[in-house]
Amino acid sequence: MNFKQIYLTFSLSSLLLYSFPSHAVELCGKLAQGEILVGKDSPVDVVFKQQTIRRTPQGEFLIAFGRDENSKQTLTFLDDPKNPQSVELEVSPTKWDIQNIKGVPPRKVTPSNQDIKDIEKEQKLVRKALQNNSPQSFWKKGFIQPIQGRISGQFGGQRIMNGVKRNPHAGMDIAAPEGTMVKASSDGIVTLAEPNLFYSGNVVILDHGFGLHTIYAHLSQIDVKVGQQVSQGETIGLVGKTGRATGPHLHWGASLNGVKFNPQSLLNINKANDFCFIL
Numbered sequence: 001m002n003f004k005q006i007y008l009t010f011s012l013s014s015l016l017l018y019s020f021p022s023h024a025v026e027l028c029g030k031l032a033q034g035e036i037l038v039g040k041d042s043p044v045d046v047v048f049k050q051q052t053i054r055r056t057p058q059g060e061f062l063i064a065f066g067r068d069e070n071s072k073q074t075l076t077f078l079d080d081p082k083n084p085q086s087v088e089l090e091v092s093p094t095k096w097d098i099q100n101i102k103g104v105p106p107r108k109v110t111p112s113n114q115d116i117k118d119i120e121k122e123q124k125l126v127r128k129a130l131q132n133n134s135p136q137s138f139w140k141k142g143f144i145q146p147i148q149g150r151i152s153g154q155f156g157g158q159r160i161m162n163g164v165k166r167n168p169h170a171g172m173d174i175a176a177p178e179g180t181m182v183k184a185s186s187d188g189i190v191t192l193a194e195p196n197l198f199y200s201g202n203v204v205i206l207d208h209g210f211g212l213h214t215i216y217a218h219l220s221q222i223d224v225k226v227g228q229q230v231s232q233g234e235t236i237g238l239v240g241k242t243g244r245a246t247g248p249h250l251h252w253g254a255s256l257n258g259v260k261f262n263p264q265s266l267l268n269i270n271k272a273n274d275f276c277f278i279l
């Protein structure tokens with residue numbers, strides 16, 4: 001390689017570097033509380049909430065906003081580590097339901113000391129399962145609703161149980177007859193398959209890569225084991241009413257790096273009708 005070629009290669013690579021400013025990156029999804037969004041075409045590292053997040057070789061990444069997320073969020077693109085480019089995101093508020101739930105067994109609303117120990121054990125197990133941040137991008141396949149049925153509880157609803165104010169609803173409830181087959185909403189690895197937890201009853205958690213997980217609670221039966229790889233649509237268990245439930249339903253939850261969001265927003269991932277905008 002002569003001097004001229006070296007010079008050309010150098011100027012071309014710097015041109016490439018600077019011809020992809022952060023604003024050429026695309027975001028798909030809704031900029032609102034409780035939503036997940038897919039970023040596309042970022043040729044450089046992306047920082048969200050002080051963390052450099054995973055990117056596919058094609059430059060795709062995931063961000064999610066929790067139920068009570070602040071309206072001002074920042075995405076930073078490390079085009080040049082000495083001069084990072086930040087984009088301010090305006091996150092719209094979502095109006096959450098009030099859910100009045102009656103007929104909950106009293107000890108599931110006001111737990112005893114022994115129950116509190118069981119609850120702590122459950123929280124530890126679930127937190128650990130949701131911590132995984134694996135490099136496989138199973139999530140790129142997109143997601144399906146794990147069962148069909150009436151939505152009996154939306155994500156984010158402020159719950160009042162037997163008249164007592166409780167934590168907001170961290171997932172979506174779909175009512176269905178006991179024994180209905182529950183399908184994996186996308187390809188993934190089973191990271192939790194645990195019977196008899198205080199709130200969740202029999203529960204399965206799937207890891208879809210990049211810190212994204214889905215949760216399936218109150219099952220009457222678990223059909224998978226930890227470490228098992230499942231395909232989208234495969235039966236992972238049956239609908240039940242184990243744990244804190246007043247009737248048979250599936251509690252379907254979703255979490256990105258520990259941030260719970262509305263699993264319904266997964267249904268648009270990598271679908272033609274998803275709403276995308278350029279940053």
Ligand SMILES: [Zn+2]
Nearest residue numbers: 171172173251
């Ligand atoms: Zn639920």
